[in-house]
Amino acid sequence: xxxxxxxxxxxxxxxxxxxxxxxxxxxxxxxxxxIGEVRGTGEAxxxxxxxxxxxxxxxxxxxxxxxxLRLSVAALGDEITEAIRLAQQDTSRRTGEIIEDxxxxxxxxxxxxxxxxxxxxxxxxxxxxxxx
Amino acid sequence: MxxxxxxxxxxxxxxxxxxxEQLDRFQALLAEREEQLAEIVGxxxxxxxxxxxxxxxxxxxxxxxxxxxAVKDGSKALSEQILLAVHRAQQNAQQQAESLLHETLQEAxxxxxxxxxxxxxxxxxxxx
Numbered sequence: 001x002x003x004x005x006x007x008x009x010x011x012x013x014x015x016x017x018x019x020x021x022x023x024x025x026x027x028x029x030x031x032x033x034x035i036g037e038v039r040g041t042g043e044a045x046x047x048x049x050x051x052x053x054x055x056x057x058x059x060x061x062x063x064x065x066x067x068x069l070r071l072s073v074a075a076l077g078d079e080i081t082e083a084i085r086l087a088q089q090d091t092s093r094r095t096g097e098i099i100e101d102x103x104x105x106x107x108x109x110x111x112x113x114x115x116x117x118x119x120x121x122x123x124x125x126x127x128x129x130x131x132x
Numbered sequence: 133m134x135x136x137x138x139x140x141x142x143x144x145x146x147x148x149x150x151x152x153e154q155l156d157r158f159q160a161l162l163a164e165r166e167e168q169l170a171e172i173v174g175x176x177x178x179x180x181x182x183x184x185x186x187x188x189x190x191x192x193x194x195x196x197x198x199x200x201x202a203v204k205d206g207s208k209a210l211s212e213q214i215l216l217a218v219h220r221a222q223q224n225a226q227q228q229a230e231s232l233l234h235e236t237l238q239e240a241x242x243x244x245x246x247x248x249x250x251x252x253x254x255x256x257x258x259x260x
Contacts, residue, residue, distance in 0.1 A: 007231045029259045035228040059190045059218045081212060084193045 007120065022079045024106040031102035038094045042086025044079040046072065051083040053091045059084060156243030158240040166238050172232070174225025178202075185217040189229045191220060 004013040038055040048068040052061045062083070068076060172189035182202035186194045196217065200212055230248055237246050 025259065058222060059193070060217055062211045062214045064211050067211075069203045069207060072200050072205065073200050074222050076203070077196050078197075081193060081196045084196065084218065087204045090193055 007123065020107060020109045024108045027102055027106045031098050034097050034098050038091055039100070040089070040091030040094060041089045042083045042088070042090060044083035044086065045076075049083040051080075051087040053084070056093055057088045057091055057093060059087070098120050114130040154241060160235075161236050161240045165232060168232060169229060172225055172228045174221040174223070176217045176220025176222070176224055178217045180213070183210070183213040183217040185214070185221040187218065187221040187225050189225050189245060191222045191225060219237075 004010050004106040035055050039060070040052075041055045042051045043049065044051075045068050048065040051059065054060050062080065064080070068079065071079065147212045169189050174189070176185050176187075176188045181202070182199050184197065188194055196214060198210075202213065208242065234246065234248060237244070
């Protein structure tokens with residue numbers, strides 16, 4: 001959105017910025033809600049072990065088929081680790097996709113910087129000079 | 133926020149310079165501590181000590197190790213012990229990371245007190 005060329009259009013520009021910001025915030029709120037609902041899953045030992053993780057990567061469940069207990073203790077530990085690792089990766093991937101989509105569509109307006117303020121001060125000074 | 137009082141209605145160049153200087157110092161320290169953060173390993177055990185979990189600072193599980201007694205009570209009991217061990221390891225890693233961050237903040241901005249829990253809560257509620 002181009003900056004307003006003269007002070008008379010500032011109010012209209014501000015209204016547009018507020019509107020755009022509200023839209024962007026709504027999109028980000030929606031993304032936050034979607035992220036909260038993300039659940040990642042991971043399987044190992046030919047599906048005998050299944051792990052689930054929530055959006056923060058916290059482990060929410062490990063389902064172990066009793067047949068998996070036939071594995072050696074070391075192998076069982078490795079398979080459990082793998083299932084959890086895959087569940088956390090799945091969560092991370094899903095969350096990343098939501099964040100990417102939100103960042104691409106949010107369209108947060110550029111903040112007014114010191115250039116804008118300087119231009120306005122120079123304009124006011126120049127107007128005062130002309131009037132004097 | 134930057135450890136000294138600034139009057140917003142009377143912001144002077146020296147205030148901005150001081151804030152910039154503190155920010156530079158903090159960023160340099162943060163970069164230095166990033167390596168230490170990556171080296172954090174959280175550990176946790178199930179109730180009976182037959183399941184042990186290790187996780188990275190971001191909560192990623194590095195390893196779940198069992199001893200032969202871990203499987204004696206069946207798969208459901210084992211699942212519960214794994215959940216406990218991993219959650220405890222994640223809590224441990226988080227405590228270590230917070231402690232490192234707290235230390236870094238104290239070093240960067242001496243004499244300033246921080247309520248990390250409040251900052252965390254505030255950040256989480258930005259879009260509420």
